[in-house]
Amino acid sequence: MPPRPPLRQLTRLYTLSYQLPKFHHGRLPPPARSISTTPAPRVKARVPLHRNTFIKIRFTEADVPSLPFWTKHTIPPFVPNGEVSPTQCLEACKRYVHLAIENKPNWQQRNLSPTAASPTTRDGTIPFFTLHYAAITLLLFAQTPGNRFLALHILTTGTTAGYAPSALTLARLGHKTNNLENPQFAHAKESLAKLLASPDRSSSSSEYRPDTLTLAALVQIATNTRAGTDRATQLLEDASKAYSAAGENAVWHWRARGVLALSRLLLERKQTARARAILSAAVKELDDPEICFQYAMLLPRSDPQRRVLIQRAAVSGVEEAAREMAKETLESLEEEKGLSAWERKARGVIADEWAGIAGDKAIL
Structure with missing residues:
Protein backbone atom coordinates (compact mmCIF):
# COMPACT_ATOMS: atom_id res chain seq x y z
CA MET A 1 0.00 0.00 0.00
CA LYS A 22 -6.44 35.53 12.19
CA PHE A 23 -8.22 32.26 12.79
CA HIS A 24 -7.28 30.39 15.94
CA HIS A 25 -9.68 32.42 18.07
CA GLY A 26 -12.43 31.72 15.58
CA ARG A 27 -12.75 35.29 14.35
CA LEU A 28 -10.82 38.11 12.72
CA PRO A 29 -9.73 41.17 14.70
CA PRO A 30 -12.08 44.13 14.14
CA PRO A 31 -11.03 46.45 11.29
CA ALA A 32 -9.40 49.73 12.20
CA ARG A 33 -11.80 52.69 12.14
CA SER A 34 -11.03 56.31 11.49
CA ILE A 35 -11.24 58.85 14.31
CA SER A 36 -14.79 60.13 14.63
CA THR A 37 -17.02 61.91 17.11
CA THR A 38 -19.77 59.41 16.34
CA PRO A 39 -20.35 57.06 19.28
CA ALA A 40 -18.80 53.66 18.67
CA PRO A 41 -21.24 50.84 18.00
CA ARG A 42 -21.76 48.34 20.77
CA VAL A 43 -19.40 45.40 20.32
CA LYS A 44 -20.91 41.95 20.51
CA ALA A 45 -19.53 39.72 23.24
CA ARG A 46 -16.93 37.21 22.10
CA VAL A 47 -18.32 33.70 21.78
CA PRO A 48 -16.46 31.41 24.20
CA LEU A 49 -14.22 28.84 22.57
CA HIS A 50 -15.20 25.20 22.94
CA LYS A 194 -4.83 7.83 21.52
CA LEU A 195 -2.20 7.43 18.81
CA LEU A 196 0.52 7.50 21.43
CA ALA A 197 -1.08 5.00 23.79
CA SER A 198 -2.45 2.46 21.34
CA PRO A 199 -0.23 2.02 18.30
CA ASP A 200 -1.92 -0.52 16.04
CA ARG A 201 0.90 -2.15 14.12
CA SER A 202 -1.56 -3.51 11.57
CA SER A 203 -3.10 -0.13 10.76
CA SER A 204 -1.88 2.70 8.57
CA SER A 205 -1.38 4.89 11.66
CA SER A 206 1.68 2.79 12.50
CA GLU A 207 3.37 4.53 9.55
CA TYR A 208 3.34 7.67 11.67
CA ARG A 209 4.63 6.12 14.89
CA PRO A 210 8.00 7.98 14.88
CA ASP A 211 6.23 11.28 14.15
CA THR A 212 3.63 10.66 16.85
CA LEU A 213 6.38 10.04 19.40
CA THR A 214 8.27 13.11 18.22
CA LEU A 215 5.29 15.43 18.55
CA ALA A 216 4.42 14.00 21.97
CA ALA A 217 8.02 14.70 23.03
CA LEU A 218 7.85 18.30 21.84
CA VAL A 219 4.67 18.76 23.88
CA GLN A 220 6.43 17.36 26.95
CA ILE A 221 9.44 19.65 26.48
CA ALA A 222 7.10 22.65 26.47
CA THR A 223 6.07 21.87 30.05
CA ASN A 224 9.52 23.05 31.23
CA THR A 225 9.63 20.46 34.00
CA ARG A 226 12.19 17.79 34.80
CA ALA A 227 9.52 15.12 34.54
CA GLY A 228 8.54 16.52 31.14
CA THR A 229 12.10 16.49 29.79
CA ASP A 230 12.65 12.98 31.16
CA ARG A 231 9.53 11.80 29.37
CA ALA A 232 10.50 13.68 26.20
CA THR A 233 13.93 12.04 26.15
CA GLN A 234 12.35 8.60 26.38
CA LEU A 235 9.80 9.40 23.67
CA LEU A 236 12.48 10.63 21.27
CA GLU A 237 14.62 7.56 21.90
CA ASP A 238 11.53 5.42 21.26
CA ALA A 239 10.94 7.32 18.01
CA SER A 240 14.46 6.51 16.87
CA LYS A 241 13.97 2.84 17.75
CA ALA A 242 10.62 2.70 15.94
CA TYR A 243 12.23 4.25 12.87
CA SER A 244 15.11 1.76 12.91
CA ALA A 245 12.79 -1.20 13.49
CA ALA A 246 10.65 -0.31 10.47
CA GLY A 247 13.53 -1.11 8.11
CA GLU A 248 13.94 0.20 4.58
CA ASN A 249 10.31 1.32 4.33
CA ALA A 250 10.59 3.49 7.44
CA VAL A 251 9.25 7.04 7.30
CA TRP A 252 10.05 9.74 9.86
CA HIS A 253 9.01 13.09 8.43
CA TRP A 254 9.88 15.04 11.57
CA ARG A 255 13.20 13.32 12.11
CA ALA A 256 15.21 16.54 11.96
CA ARG A 257 13.04 18.08 14.68
CA GLY A 258 13.42 14.97 16.78
CA VAL A 259 17.19 14.83 16.36
CA LEU A 260 17.59 18.48 17.32
CA ALA A 261 15.34 18.13 20.35
CA LEU A 262 17.06 14.98 21.61
CA SER A 263 20.55 16.39 21.11
CA ARG A 264 19.64 19.51 23.09
CA LEU A 265 18.21 17.43 25.93
CA LEU A 266 21.39 15.35 26.02
CA LEU A 267 23.57 18.46 26.05
CA GLU A 268 21.59 19.83 28.99
CA ARG A 269 22.49 16.62 30.82
CA LYS A 270 26.16 16.96 29.88
CA GLN A 271 25.98 13.89 27.63
CA THR A 272 28.00 15.61 24.94
CA ALA A 273 29.43 12.48 23.33
CA ARG A 274 25.96 11.00 22.73
CA ALA A 275 24.64 14.27 21.36
CA ARG A 276 27.62 14.57 19.01
CA ALA A 277 27.16 11.01 17.75
CA ILE A 278 23.45 11.54 17.05
CA LEU A 279 24.07 14.81 15.21
CA SER A 280 26.99 13.34 13.26
CA ALA A 281 24.81 10.54 11.90
CA ALA A 282 22.03 12.99 11.05
CA VAL A 283 24.40 15.34 9.20
CA LYS A 284 25.32 12.47 6.88
CA GLU A 285 21.75 11.34 6.29
CA LEU A 286 19.71 14.56 6.40
CA ASP A 287 20.15 17.79 4.51
CA ASP A 288 19.16 19.99 7.43
CA PRO A 289 21.00 23.29 8.06
CA GLU A 290 20.11 23.50 11.76
CA ILE A 291 21.55 20.04 12.38
CA CYS A 292 24.70 21.04 10.50
CA PHE A 293 25.08 24.08 12.74
CA GLN A 294 24.42 22.28 16.00
CA TYR A 295 26.92 19.55 15.11
CA ALA A 296 29.53 22.07 14.00
CA MET A 297 29.33 23.86 17.34
CA LEU A 298 30.39 20.63 19.06
CA LEU A 299 33.52 20.30 16.92
CA PRO A 300 36.87 21.84 17.94
CA ARG A 301 37.83 25.11 16.26
CA SER A 302 40.74 23.30 14.59
CA ASP A 303 38.44 20.90 12.72
CA PRO A 304 38.18 22.12 9.10
CA GLN A 305 34.68 20.62 8.81
CA ARG A 306 33.42 23.01 11.47
CA ARG A 307 33.58 26.16 9.35
CA VAL A 308 32.24 24.38 6.28
CA LEU A 309 29.15 23.23 8.17
CA ILE A 310 28.56 26.60 9.82
CA GLN A 311 28.78 28.36 6.49
CA ARG A 312 26.41 25.84 4.89
CA ALA A 313 23.89 26.54 7.65
CA ALA A 314 24.39 30.30 7.40
CA VAL A 315 23.71 30.49 3.67
CA SER A 316 20.59 28.36 4.29
CA GLY A 317 19.17 31.01 6.60
CA VAL A 318 20.11 29.81 10.10
CA GLU A 319 20.58 33.13 11.90
CA GLU A 320 22.78 31.73 14.67
CA ALA A 321 25.09 30.27 12.05
CA ALA A 322 25.35 33.60 10.23
CA ARG A 323 26.03 35.29 13.57
CA GLU A 324 28.80 32.79 14.26
CA MET A 325 30.32 33.41 10.82
CA ALA A 326 30.35 37.18 11.52
CA LYS A 327 31.97 36.60 14.91
CA GLU A 328 34.68 34.28 13.59
CA THR A 329 35.43 36.59 10.65
CA LEU A 330 35.98 39.52 13.04
CA GLU A 331 38.07 37.36 15.37
CA SER A 332 40.33 36.44 12.46
CA LEU A 333 41.26 40.13 12.18
CA GLU A 334 42.65 39.98 15.72
CA GLU A 335 44.24 36.54 15.45
CA GLU A 336 45.98 36.83 12.08
CA LYS A 337 48.88 39.26 11.98
CA GLY A 338 50.34 40.85 8.92
CA LEU A 339 47.08 41.34 7.05
CA SER A 340 47.09 44.15 4.53
CA ALA A 341 44.74 47.10 4.92
CA TRP A 342 42.79 45.87 1.91
CA GLU A 343 42.42 42.39 3.41
CA ARG A 344 41.24 43.82 6.71
CA LYS A 345 38.67 45.98 5.00
CA ALA A 346 37.45 43.06 2.87
CA ARG A 347 37.01 40.84 5.92
CA GLY A 348 35.19 43.61 7.72
CA VAL A 349 32.74 43.88 4.83
CA ILE A 350 32.24 40.10 4.87
CA ALA A 351 31.60 40.18 8.62
CA ASP A 352 29.00 42.91 8.08
CA GLU A 353 27.30 40.81 5.41
CA TRP A 354 27.09 37.79 7.71
CA ALA A 355 25.71 40.04 10.45
CA GLY A 356 23.14 41.35 7.99
CA ILE A 357 22.01 37.80 7.20
CA ALA A 358 21.65 37.21 10.94
CA GLY A 359 19.52 40.33 11.21
CA ASP A 360 21.98 42.03 13.54
CA LYS A 361 23.24 44.74 11.23
CA ALA A 362 22.29 46.30 7.92
CA ILE A 363 24.56 45.25 5.10
CA LEU A 364 24.67 48.73 3.59
Whole structure:
Protein backbone atom coordinates (compact mmCIF):
# COMPACT_ATOMS: atom_id res chain seq x y z
CA MET A 1 0.00 0.00 0.00
CA PRO A 2 1.46 3.40 -0.94
CA PRO A 3 2.27 5.78 1.91
CA ARG A 4 -0.27 8.29 3.06
CA PRO A 5 0.16 12.06 2.78
CA PRO A 6 3.56 13.02 4.19
CA LEU A 7 4.00 15.35 7.13
CA ARG A 8 7.16 16.99 5.81
CA GLN A 9 5.16 19.80 4.20
CA LEU A 10 4.19 20.77 7.74
CA THR A 11 7.62 22.30 8.23
CA ARG A 12 6.07 25.21 6.35
CA LEU A 13 3.56 25.55 9.18
CA TYR A 14 6.39 26.64 11.47
CA THR A 15 6.31 29.96 9.60
CA LEU A 16 2.55 30.43 9.89
CA SER A 17 2.62 32.06 13.33
CA TYR A 18 1.93 35.50 11.89
CA GLN A 19 -1.28 34.19 10.31
CA LEU A 20 -2.62 32.19 13.22
CA PRO A 21 -4.19 35.04 15.22
CA LYS A 22 -6.44 35.53 12.19
CA PHE A 23 -8.22 32.26 12.79
CA HIS A 24 -7.28 30.39 15.94
CA HIS A 25 -9.68 32.42 18.07
CA GLY A 26 -12.43 31.72 15.58
CA ARG A 27 -12.75 35.29 14.35
CA LEU A 28 -10.82 38.11 12.72
CA PRO A 29 -9.73 41.17 14.70
CA PRO A 30 -12.08 44.13 14.14
CA PRO A 31 -11.03 46.45 11.29
CA ALA A 32 -9.40 49.73 12.20
CA ARG A 33 -11.80 52.69 12.14
CA SER A 34 -11.03 56.31 11.49
CA ILE A 35 -11.24 58.85 14.31
CA SER A 36 -14.79 60.13 14.63
CA THR A 37 -17.02 61.91 17.11
CA THR A 38 -19.77 59.41 16.34
CA PRO A 39 -20.35 57.06 19.28
CA ALA A 40 -18.80 53.66 18.67
CA PRO A 41 -21.24 50.84 18.00
CA ARG A 42 -21.76 48.34 20.77
CA VAL A 43 -19.40 45.40 20.32
CA LYS A 44 -20.91 41.95 20.51
CA ALA A 45 -19.53 39.72 23.24
CA ARG A 46 -16.93 37.21 22.10
CA VAL A 47 -18.32 33.70 21.78
CA PRO A 48 -16.46 31.41 24.20
CA LEU A 49 -14.22 28.84 22.57
CA HIS A 50 -15.20 25.20 22.94
CA ARG A 51 -14.22 21.80 21.60
CA ASN A 52 -16.41 22.19 18.50
CA THR A 53 -15.19 25.68 17.57
CA PHE A 54 -13.44 24.39 14.43
CA ILE A 55 -16.46 22.29 13.41
CA LYS A 56 -18.75 25.31 13.14
CA ILE A 57 -19.60 26.27 9.56
CA ARG A 58 -17.83 29.56 8.88
CA PHE A 59 -17.42 29.12 5.14
CA THR A 60 -19.51 28.94 1.99
CA GLU A 61 -19.10 27.30 -1.39
CA ALA A 62 -17.55 30.57 -2.58
CA ASP A 63 -14.63 29.96 -0.19
CA VAL A 64 -13.36 27.05 -2.29
CA PRO A 65 -10.58 28.54 -4.47
CA SER A 66 -10.86 28.10 -8.21
CA LEU A 67 -8.74 25.72 -10.26
CA PRO A 68 -5.82 28.15 -10.91
CA PHE A 69 -5.14 28.27 -7.15
CA TRP A 70 -4.83 24.48 -6.96
CA THR A 71 -2.83 24.29 -10.18
CA LYS A 72 -0.31 26.74 -8.75
CA HIS A 73 0.17 25.05 -5.38
CA THR A 74 -0.44 21.30 -5.70
CA ILE A 75 2.98 20.67 -7.25
CA PRO A 76 6.27 19.08 -6.10
CA PRO A 77 7.90 19.23 -3.68
CA PHE A 78 4.78 20.14 -1.71
CA VAL A 79 2.82 17.32 -3.34
CA PRO A 80 5.43 14.67 -4.15
CA ASN A 81 5.16 12.56 -7.28
CA GLY A 82 1.85 14.12 -8.26
CA GLU A 83 -0.02 12.05 -5.66
CA VAL A 84 -3.06 14.29 -5.99
CA SER A 85 -4.04 16.52 -8.88
CA PRO A 86 -5.33 20.11 -8.73
CA THR A 87 -8.69 18.97 -10.09
CA GLN A 88 -9.00 16.23 -7.46
CA CYS A 89 -8.35 18.74 -4.66
CA LEU A 90 -10.87 21.19 -6.11
CA GLU A 91 -13.61 18.59 -6.57
CA ALA A 92 -13.01 17.05 -3.13
CA CYS A 93 -13.34 20.47 -1.49
CA LYS A 94 -16.48 21.33 -3.44
CA ARG A 95 -18.17 18.10 -2.43
CA TYR A 96 -17.01 18.43 1.17
CA VAL A 97 -18.33 21.99 1.52
CA HIS A 98 -21.70 21.04 0.04
CA LEU A 99 -22.05 18.10 2.44
CA ALA A 100 -20.89 20.09 5.47
CA ILE A 101 -23.33 22.94 4.81
CA GLU A 102 -26.16 20.49 4.09
CA ASN A 103 -25.24 18.72 7.36
CA LYS A 104 -27.42 15.65 7.02
CA PRO A 105 -27.20 13.11 9.87
CA ASN A 106 -24.01 10.99 9.78
CA TRP A 107 -22.84 12.62 6.57
CA GLN A 108 -19.20 12.16 7.57
CA GLN A 109 -19.51 8.40 8.06
CA ARG A 110 -21.45 7.92 4.82
CA ASN A 111 -19.47 10.20 2.50
CA LEU A 112 -15.86 10.34 3.75
CA SER A 113 -13.15 7.69 3.75
CA PRO A 114 -10.37 7.84 6.37
CA THR A 115 -8.85 4.56 5.11
CA ALA A 116 -8.37 5.26 1.40
CA ALA A 117 -4.72 5.37 0.37
CA SER A 118 -5.28 7.11 -2.98
CA PRO A 119 -7.04 10.26 -4.22
CA THR A 120 -10.04 8.31 -5.52
CA THR A 121 -12.26 5.55 -4.17
CA ARG A 122 -14.34 2.83 -5.81
CA ASP A 123 -17.39 3.52 -3.68
CA GLY A 124 -17.45 7.24 -4.47
CA THR A 125 -16.62 8.45 -0.97
CA ILE A 126 -14.25 11.40 -0.58
CA PRO A 127 -10.79 10.22 0.54
CA PHE A 128 -9.17 12.08 3.40
CA PHE A 129 -6.01 11.32 1.45
CA THR A 130 -7.10 14.13 -0.90
CA LEU A 131 -8.86 16.33 1.65
CA HIS A 132 -5.78 16.43 3.87
CA TYR A 133 -3.59 17.73 1.05
CA ALA A 134 -6.28 20.29 0.23
CA ALA A 135 -6.55 21.48 3.85
CA ILE A 136 -2.79 21.97 4.23
CA THR A 137 -2.68 23.81 0.89
CA LEU A 138 -5.39 26.15 2.13
CA LEU A 139 -3.60 26.78 5.42
CA LEU A 140 -0.32 27.57 3.73
CA PHE A 141 -1.40 29.57 0.72
CA ALA A 142 -4.98 30.82 1.01
CA GLN A 143 -5.67 34.38 2.09
CA THR A 144 -9.25 34.65 3.36
CA PRO A 145 -10.78 33.72 6.73
CA GLY A 146 -13.24 31.43 4.95
CA ASN A 147 -10.36 29.50 3.39
CA ARG A 148 -8.72 28.94 6.76
CA PHE A 149 -11.98 28.03 8.52
CA LEU A 150 -12.57 25.43 5.81
CA ALA A 151 -9.07 24.01 6.29
CA LEU A 152 -9.52 23.75 10.06
CA HIS A 153 -12.96 22.18 9.61
CA ILE A 154 -11.48 19.49 7.32
CA LEU A 155 -8.60 18.78 9.70
CA THR A 156 -10.92 18.54 12.70
CA THR A 157 -13.27 16.21 10.85
CA GLY A 158 -10.32 14.05 9.83
CA THR A 159 -9.09 14.03 13.41
CA THR A 160 -12.43 12.88 14.80
CA ALA A 161 -12.56 10.21 12.08
CA GLY A 162 -9.21 8.81 13.23
CA TYR A 163 -7.17 9.96 10.23
CA ALA A 164 -3.64 10.11 11.63
CA PRO A 165 -2.16 12.80 9.32
CA SER A 166 -4.98 15.23 10.16
CA ALA A 167 -4.75 14.48 13.88
CA LEU A 168 -0.99 15.08 13.90
CA THR A 169 -1.34 18.22 11.79
CA LEU A 170 -3.95 19.76 14.05
CA ALA A 171 -2.06 18.79 17.20
CA ARG A 172 1.16 20.25 15.81
CA LEU A 173 -0.66 23.47 14.94
CA GLY A 174 -2.10 23.69 18.44
CA HIS A 175 1.29 23.03 20.01
CA LYS A 176 3.10 25.53 17.80
CA THR A 177 0.65 28.29 18.71
CA ASN A 178 0.58 27.37 22.42
CA ASN A 179 -3.10 26.49 22.14
CA LEU A 180 -3.06 22.70 22.44
CA GLU A 181 -4.54 22.91 25.95
CA ASN A 182 -7.36 25.17 24.76
CA PRO A 183 -10.85 23.79 24.08
CA GLN A 184 -10.78 24.20 20.30
CA PHE A 185 -7.87 21.75 20.09
CA ALA A 186 -9.45 19.17 22.40
CA HIS A 187 -10.06 16.72 19.54
CA ALA A 188 -6.43 16.96 18.44
CA LYS A 189 -5.08 16.49 21.96
CA GLU A 190 -7.26 13.45 22.54
CA SER A 191 -6.33 11.92 19.19
CA LEU A 192 -2.62 12.45 19.84
CA ALA A 193 -2.96 10.70 23.20
CA LYS A 194 -4.83 7.83 21.52
CA LEU A 195 -2.20 7.43 18.81
CA LEU A 196 0.52 7.50 21.43
CA ALA A 197 -1.08 5.00 23.79
CA SER A 198 -2.45 2.46 21.34
CA PRO A 199 -0.23 2.02 18.30
CA ASP A 200 -1.92 -0.52 16.04
CA ARG A 201 0.90 -2.15 14.12
CA SER A 202 -1.56 -3.51 11.57
CA SER A 203 -3.10 -0.13 10.76
CA SER A 204 -1.88 2.70 8.57
CA SER A 205 -1.38 4.89 11.66
CA SER A 206 1.68 2.79 12.50
CA GLU A 207 3.37 4.53 9.55
CA TYR A 208 3.34 7.67 11.67
CA ARG A 209 4.63 6.12 14.89
CA PRO A 210 8.00 7.98 14.88
CA ASP A 211 6.23 11.28 14.15
CA THR A 212 3.63 10.66 16.85
CA LEU A 213 6.38 10.04 19.40
CA THR A 214 8.27 13.11 18.22
CA LEU A 215 5.29 15.43 18.55
CA ALA A 216 4.42 14.00 21.97
CA ALA A 217 8.02 14.70 23.03
CA LEU A 218 7.85 18.30 21.84
CA VAL A 219 4.67 18.76 23.88
CA GLN A 220 6.43 17.36 26.95
CA ILE A 221 9.44 19.65 26.48
CA ALA A 222 7.10 22.65 26.47
CA THR A 223 6.07 21.87 30.05
CA ASN A 224 9.52 23.05 31.23
CA THR A 225 9.63 20.46 34.00
CA ARG A 226 12.19 17.79 34.80
CA ALA A 227 9.52 15.12 34.54
CA GLY A 228 8.54 16.52 31.14
CA THR A 229 12.10 16.49 29.79
CA ASP A 230 12.65 12.98 31.16
CA ARG A 231 9.53 11.80 29.37
CA ALA A 232 10.50 13.68 26.20
CA THR A 233 13.93 12.04 26.15
CA GLN A 234 12.35 8.60 26.38
CA LEU A 235 9.80 9.40 23.67
CA LEU A 236 12.48 10.63 21.27
CA GLU A 237 14.62 7.56 21.90
CA ASP A 238 11.53 5.42 21.26
CA ALA A 239 10.94 7.32 18.01
CA SER A 240 14.46 6.51 16.87
CA LYS A 241 13.97 2.84 17.75
CA ALA A 242 10.62 2.70 15.94
CA TYR A 243 12.23 4.25 12.87
CA SER A 244 15.11 1.76 12.91
CA ALA A 245 12.79 -1.20 13.49
CA ALA A 246 10.65 -0.31 10.47
CA GLY A 247 13.53 -1.11 8.11
CA GLU A 248 13.94 0.20 4.58
CA ASN A 249 10.31 1.32 4.33
CA ALA A 250 10.59 3.49 7.44
CA VAL A 251 9.25 7.04 7.30
CA TRP A 252 10.05 9.74 9.86
CA HIS A 253 9.01 13.09 8.43
CA TRP A 254 9.88 15.04 11.57
CA ARG A 255 13.20 13.32 12.11
CA ALA A 256 15.21 16.54 11.96
CA ARG A 257 13.04 18.08 14.68
CA GLY A 258 13.42 14.97 16.78
CA VAL A 259 17.19 14.83 16.36
CA LEU A 260 17.59 18.48 17.32
CA ALA A 261 15.34 18.13 20.35
CA LEU A 262 17.06 14.98 21.61
CA SER A 263 20.55 16.39 21.11
CA ARG A 264 19.64 19.51 23.09
CA LEU A 265 18.21 17.43 25.93
CA LEU A 266 21.39 15.35 26.02
CA LEU A 267 23.57 18.46 26.05
CA GLU A 268 21.59 19.83 28.99
CA ARG A 269 22.49 16.62 30.82
CA LYS A 270 26.16 16.96 29.88
CA GLN A 271 25.98 13.89 27.63
CA THR A 272 28.00 15.61 24.94
CA ALA A 273 29.43 12.48 23.33
CA ARG A 274 25.96 11.00 22.73
CA ALA A 275 24.64 14.27 21.36
CA ARG A 276 27.62 14.57 19.01
CA ALA A 277 27.16 11.01 17.75
CA ILE A 278 23.45 11.54 17.05
CA LEU A 279 24.07 14.81 15.21
CA SER A 280 26.99 13.34 13.26
CA ALA A 281 24.81 10.54 11.90
CA ALA A 282 22.03 12.99 11.05
CA VAL A 283 24.40 15.34 9.20
CA LYS A 284 25.32 12.47 6.88
CA GLU A 285 21.75 11.34 6.29
CA LEU A 286 19.71 14.56 6.40
CA ASP A 287 20.15 17.79 4.51
CA ASP A 288 19.16 19.99 7.43
CA PRO A 289 21.00 23.29 8.06
CA GLU A 290 20.11 23.50 11.76
CA ILE A 291 21.55 20.04 12.38
CA CYS A 292 24.70 21.04 10.50
CA PHE A 293 25.08 24.08 12.74
CA GLN A 294 24.42 22.28 16.00
CA TYR A 295 26.92 19.55 15.11
CA ALA A 296 29.53 22.07 14.00
CA MET A 297 29.33 23.86 17.34
CA LEU A 298 30.39 20.63 19.06
CA LEU A 299 33.52 20.30 16.92
CA PRO A 300 36.87 21.84 17.94
CA ARG A 301 37.83 25.11 16.26
CA SER A 302 40.74 23.30 14.59
CA ASP A 303 38.44 20.90 12.72
CA PRO A 304 38.18 22.12 9.10
CA GLN A 305 34.68 20.62 8.81
CA ARG A 306 33.42 23.01 11.47
CA ARG A 307 33.58 26.16 9.35
CA VAL A 308 32.24 24.38 6.28
CA LEU A 309 29.15 23.23 8.17
CA ILE A 310 28.56 26.60 9.82
CA GLN A 311 28.78 28.36 6.49
CA ARG A 312 26.41 25.84 4.89
CA ALA A 313 23.89 26.54 7.65
CA ALA A 314 24.39 30.30 7.40
CA VAL A 315 23.71 30.49 3.67
CA SER A 316 20.59 28.36 4.29
CA GLY A 317 19.17 31.01 6.60
CA VAL A 318 20.11 29.81 10.10
CA GLU A 319 20.58 33.13 11.90
CA GLU A 320 22.78 31.73 14.67
CA ALA A 321 25.09 30.27 12.05
CA ALA A 322 25.35 33.60 10.23
CA ARG A 323 26.03 35.29 13.57
CA GLU A 324 28.80 32.79 14.26
CA MET A 325 30.32 33.41 10.82
CA ALA A 326 30.35 37.18 11.52
CA LYS A 327 31.97 36.60 14.91
CA GLU A 328 34.68 34.28 13.59
CA THR A 329 35.43 36.59 10.65
CA LEU A 330 35.98 39.52 13.04
CA GLU A 331 38.07 37.36 15.37
CA SER A 332 40.33 36.44 12.46
CA LEU A 333 41.26 40.13 12.18
CA GLU A 334 42.65 39.98 15.72
CA GLU A 335 44.24 36.54 15.45
CA GLU A 336 45.98 36.83 12.08
CA LYS A 337 48.88 39.26 11.98
CA GLY A 338 50.34 40.85 8.92
CA LEU A 339 47.08 41.34 7.05
CA SER A 340 47.09 44.15 4.53
CA ALA A 341 44.74 47.10 4.92
CA TRP A 342 42.79 45.87 1.91
CA GLU A 343 42.42 42.39 3.41
CA ARG A 344 41.24 43.82 6.71
CA LYS A 345 38.67 45.98 5.00
CA ALA A 346 37.45 43.06 2.87
CA ARG A 347 37.01 40.84 5.92
CA GLY A 348 35.19 43.61 7.72
CA VAL A 349 32.74 43.88 4.83
CA ILE A 350 32.24 40.10 4.87
CA ALA A 351 31.60 40.18 8.62
CA ASP A 352 29.00 42.91 8.08
CA GLU A 353 27.30 40.81 5.41
CA TRP A 354 27.09 37.79 7.71
CA ALA A 355 25.71 40.04 10.45
CA GLY A 356 23.14 41.35 7.99
CA ILE A 357 22.01 37.80 7.20
CA ALA A 358 21.65 37.21 10.94
CA GLY A 359 19.52 40.33 11.21
CA ASP A 360 21.98 42.03 13.54
CA LYS A 361 23.24 44.74 11.23
CA ALA A 362 22.29 46.30 7.92
CA ILE A 363 24.56 45.25 5.10
CA LEU A 364 24.67 48.73 3.59
